[in-house]
Amino acid sequence: MxxxxxxxxxxxxxxxSHPAYAHVMAAVLQEYGKPFNDDLALKTFPMAAEQAMVTLGIDANDFDHFQARYEAVMAEHFDEIxxxxxxxxxxxxxxxxxxxxxxxxxxxxxxxxxxxxxxxxxxxxxxxxxxxxxxxxxxxxxxxxxxxxxxxxxxxxxxxxxxxxxxxxxxxxxxxxxxxxxxxxxxxxxxxxxxxxxxxxxxxxxxx
Known part of the structure; x- marks a missing residue:
């Protein structure tokens, strides 16, 4: 072919990028009082942002703020990828x-x-x-x-x-x-x- x-x-x-994703997501979810573990990291890693936030129990009204926090924290970890x-x-x-x-x-x-x-x-x-x-x-x-x-x-x-x-x-x-x-x-x-x-x-x- x-x-x-x-x-x-x-x-x-x-x-x-999975290690950086898991580290950043755990930090941001902690701000929201939400749990995060290796199983959730594997499950949500390939998802689009909205799908991952639903899976992680983030309220729809908080999507924009959560995404902004995730992107801000991830920007500090680009060198790890x-x-x-x-x-x-x-x-x-x-x-x-x-x-x-x-x-x-x-x-x-x-x-x-x-x-x-x-x-x-x-x-x-x-x-x-x-x-x-x-x-x-x-x-x-x-x-x-x-x-x-x-x-x-x-x-x-x-x-x-x-x-x-x-x-x-x-x-x-x-x-x-x-x-x-x-x-x-x-x-x-x-x-x-x-x-x-x-x-x-x-x-x-x-x-x-």
Whole structure:
């Protein structure tokens, strides 16, 4: 299969951001008197912000304040977030004519703050965040919007992610899905995966 576009999730796929997420979320939830543990961290990590807040018991009237506090505290921890080993080389060696993009549940200011330091962002032909579409993953709209931006049909694209939400997004969009095993929840039951990539170099091998 020769793909014309490859789209990536960020958290757990490009970046090892789970430790920072768990630390920041615990701190913000403490301000609200809410509990947080490893199980909740794994459950909410791949969710869009609104879905995570509902799951964590945040009142809808507090969503804006909670999100603002989360983003403010996370901004203090961007330096703790690193690319997974091999990601920079993967992006660098993708074919020049391949359309490359990001589809994330992060807000745009969070993505910009956390990712701007990486040269690979200059390679992105499109980036879709939670601010760019009225629906979030696992709805297919964010992924389909990214593909529309680069003029590629779903049948000619590959989406790389680490979560069930990413897998469901790809399935709903009729896009092939590649599981980033290095960042996946080991307890997740993935059933609609075309590829299981144990390391980023295996993705590059598709385009050799």
């Amino acid at each position: 020769t793909y014309q576009a490859i789209m990536f999730d960020i958290d757990g796929t490009l970046t090892n 690193d690319l997974f080993p091999g990601i920079a080389d993967l992006i660098k060696h993708l074919p020049a004519d391949l359309k490359v993009g990001i589809v994330t549940s992060q807000r745009r200011n969070e993505m910009t703050g956390g990712m701007a330091k990486y040269p690979l962002m200059a390679r992105m032909d499109t980036t879709i965040t939670a601010d760019d579409t009225p629906k979030r993953k696992p709805d297919p709209l964010p992924l389909l919007t990214a593909l529309k931006n680069v003029h590629v049909q779903p049948s000619d694209a590959l989406f790389i992610g680490d979560s069930l939400s990413d897998e469901q997004t790809a399935a709903a969009a009729n896009v092939d899905f590649g599981l980033a095993v290095w960042g996946m929840d080991p307890n997740a039951d993935h059933q609609q995966t075309k590829y299981r990539f144990n390391q980023p170099s295996e993705i590059a091998a598709l385009f050799d």
